[in-house]
Amino acid sequence: MIESIDYSVRLIAIGAGLLLLAMLVAGEVRQKILIPICGMIVGVTGYLVNSTPLMAPTGPLDPVVDAISISVPFWLWLFARNLFEREPERRIVLIVALVFIAGWAIANFIAPIWTLGFYILHLAGLGLIVDLVRVALTDRDDDLIEQRRVIRLWLPLLVAAQAGGILSFEIYELISDTEGQSSFAYLINSLLIFMLILFSGLALLRTDPELLVDSEEDATADEQQRIDLSPAETVLHDKLVAAMNEGYYRTPGLTIALLSEHLDTPEHRLRALINRRLGHRNFSAFLNRYRIAEARAKLANRDSVDLPVLTIAMDLGYNSLPTFNRAFKSETGTTPSDYRREAIGGEETPEFPAEPAVQN
Numbered sequence: 001m002i003e004s005i006d007y008s009v010r011l012i013a014i015g016a017g018l019l020l021l022a023m024l025v026a027g028e029v030r031q032k033i034l035i036p037i038c039g040m041i042v043g044v045t046g047y048l049v050n051s052t053p054l055m056a057p058t059g060p061l062d063p064v065v066d067a068i069s070i071s072v073p074f075w076l077w078l079f080a081r082n083l084f085e086r087e088p089e090r091r092i093v094l095i096v097a098l099v100f101i102a103g104w105a106i107a108n109f110i111a112p113i114w115t116l117g118f119y120i121l122h123l124a125g126l127g128l129i130v131d132l133v134r135v136a137l138t139d140r141d142d143d144l145i146e147q148r149r150v151i152r153l154w155l156p157l158l159v160a161a162q163a164g165g166i167l168s169f170e171i172y173e174l175i176s177d178t179e180g181q182s183s184f185a186y187l188i189n190s191l192l193i194f195m196l197i198l199f200s201g202l203a204l205l206r207t208d209p210e211l212l213v214d215s216e217e218d219a220t221a222d223e224q225q226r227i228d229l230s231p232a233e234t235v236l237h238d239k240l241v242a243a244m245n246e247g248y249y250r251t252p253g254l255t256i257a258l259l260s261e262h263l264d265t266p267e268h269r270l271r272a273l274i275n276r277r278l279g280h281r282n283f284s285a286f287l288n289r290y291r292i293a294e295a296r297a298k299l300a301n302r303d304s305v306d307l308p309v310l311t312i313a314m315d316l317g318y319n320s321l322p323t324f325n326r327a328f329k330s331e332t333g334t335t336p337s338d339y340r341r342e343a344i345g346g347e348e349t350p351e352f353p354a355e356p357a358v359q360n
Contacts, residue, residue: 006187010048013194017041020201032087036079041197043072048193051186063108073125074100080132080155084148085282086139099124133160141255142283144275158196229277236273239263249290250317256283284327291316292331295324299336300343309336 021041024034046068074096081088088096103124107117133156140152229237243263251258256274260267280286298304298312313324313336328336 002187006190009187009190009194013190013197014045014048016194016201017045017197020197032082033079036075036082039075040072040079043068043070043075044193044197047072048190051189063104066108067104070100070104070121070125073128076159077128077132080159081135084135084139084143084152086135096124096128129160132156141257143281144256144271144283144286145281146271146275158199233273233277236263236265236269237277239265240270240273244290249287250315252314252317252319254287254317287317288327288331291318292328295328295336296332296339296343299340302344305340305344309340312336 018041021038024037029037046065047070050062050065050069077096078088078093100121103117103120105117107114107121110117136152136156140149143149143152240259240263243259248254248259248262256270257267260270263270274280274283274286278286280289295312295316298307299309309324310321313321316324318324318327325335328334328339332339334342
C-alpha cells in the first residue's frame with residue numbers, strides 16, 4: 001500500500017516538475033537563471049527515479065540517472081548564487097563540477113572504494129548548501145529588492161531542511177545497510193520533494209519578473225534626475241543627494257540602516273527610493289557609483305600619482321584592497337592600477353577600451 005502511494009506521489013512530482021520546466025522555458029527567464037533552474041528540475045526528476053527501488057533503473061542507464069540525480073545541489077547552488085547576483089568565479093564553478101564528477105565516477109566505477117565517492121558527493125553537496133545559506137543571509141541587508149529579501153529567508157531554510165533530511169536518510173541507509181527497506185521513509189521523502197517543487201513553482205511564477213528576466217543596468221545619474229517623485233520622495237531624495245555630495249558614502253562599513261538613521265527616515269522608505277525610484281538593485285551598487293567615480297578622478301589626477309591605491313580604497317570606505325579592486329573592475333572593466341596607467345600614461349600600458357577623459 002505504502003509503496004503504491006510512494007510511486008504515485010513520485011509520478012505526480014515528476015509531472016509537476018516537468019510542467020514547471022516547460023513554463024519557465026517558454027518564458028523570458030534570463031539564461032544565467034534558466035540553465036540552473038532546468039538543471040535543478042531535471043536533477044530532481046532523476047533523484048525521484050533513482051532514490052527508490054520501485055523506479056531505479058538497472059544496467060547501463062543506472063550511472064546516467066545517478067549522474068543526473070547527484071547534480072541537484074550543484075544546480076541549486078548555482079541558481080541561488082545567480083538569483084542573488086553573487087555569481088561564483090568560473091574557476092570555482094569548474095572545481096565544484098570536477099569534484100562532483102570525481103565522486104560520481106568513484107561511486108559508480110571503482111567498486112572497492114565506492115563509499116569514498118558516496119561521501120565525496122554528500123560532503124560536497126553539504127558544502128554548497130552551507131555556502132548558499134551564507135550568501136543568502138549575510139548579504140540580505142545589502143539587497144534592495146523586497147521580494148528577493150523574502151526569498152533569502154525561506155529558500156535557505158527550505159533547502160537546508162530538505163537536503164539535511166535526504167543527507168541524513170542516505171547516510172543512515174549506508175551505515176545500517178537497510179537500503180530499500182524503509183517504505184515509509186521513502187514516502188515521506190517523496191512528499192517533501194513534491195511539496196518543495198510545488199512551493200518553488202508558486203514562488204517563482206508569482207515573483208516579480210525583474211528577478212528572473214533580463215534587466216537593465218542600474219539607473220545612471222541622468223536617468224535618476226528624470227524620475228517622477230512624489231513630494232515625500234522628493235524631500236528624501238534631496239536629503240540623500242545632499243548626504244552623498246557631502247561625502248557620506250566614504251563612511252567605513254556604511255549600511256543602508258546607518259544611512260537611514262543619518263537621514264532620519266525609515267529604512268523601508270529609503271530602500272524603496274533607491275530601488276524602485278532610482279533603479280539600484282543592491283545598496284553596495286548604489287554606493288559604488290559614488291565611490292568609484294571619486295576613485296577614477298583620483299587615479300587620473302597627476303598630482304595624486306604617488307598616492308597608493310590602498311590609501312584611496314580606505315579613504316573611500318572600503319575595508320580591504322581586494323574588495324575595492326573587485327568593485328572597481330566590475331564598474332570599469334579594469335583594475336585601479338591599470339586604469340591609472342591608461343589615464344596618466346606610462347610604460348607597459350595594457351590594452352583596454354578607451355575611457356572618457358576625466359576633468360580635474
